Amino acid sequence: MMLNQFLFLGAFLFCAGVYGVVARRNGVLVLMSVELMLNAVSLNFVAFSAHLNDVAGQVFALFVIAIAAAEVGVGLAIVLLIYRNRVSINLDELDTLKG
């Protein structure tokens, strides 16, 4: 196996996540795209852990997973609050701060 095949896969996941964050309008779907980006980073961590024979990459992949769990918890709470206040989670309608 080449190291690059995993890195290319990670790069693709990350770019798809970037596209999703910008192109999606629904708050839940934007959070899903963020998950794609976090997974791309974890995949890179584990690939380099195998390449360098160092377990640190796996440890940090575990930290990324824990932080992703916290992020989704808080993010979905925010999305629910927005839904409760505005009866819509279309992110482009949240323009109260626009001058």
Next chain:
Amino acid sequence: MTVPDVAFGIIAAAMVLATIGVVTVRNVVHAALYLVIVLAGVAAQYILLTAEFVAWVQVLIYIGAIIVLFLFGIMLTRAPMSNDPDLDNPPGVRLPALVVAIFLLGVLASLLGDAFGKTELEGITPTTTATVGDAIFQNYVIPFEVVSMLLLAALIGAVVIAKRD
């Protein structure tokens, strides 16, 4: 072509298709189910990289917990279950997003090809759960404790934000 290479190819192809599904499909529940395929594929890649503890944590936390949270979020925000053109931004936003994503992919791919083009992953020594545990509780015990504080803060924060007052 060795067996891991073939396995990588099949899983990666499924992951690429499912990833495109996550960011383009017009149904929130289908997007969540495509996300399950992507996350399971990442777990399978971890197994190929002999990181089995991370792979099972990925299955337990992502597929077991985070997807369920997403499905709850979809349910509680009453997302329409049929095709919904409202899920995406108008094409005036989608097209620049696509250009940015493809440009980023090109930059990353050329950089990675330049830097690691010939790096072979050979002779991976399989890591056991004991090795990972030792590393966490010896070298990385302070980040580990910080993560526990972060999870506590996120727990309290989520309760406070979502509380009906």
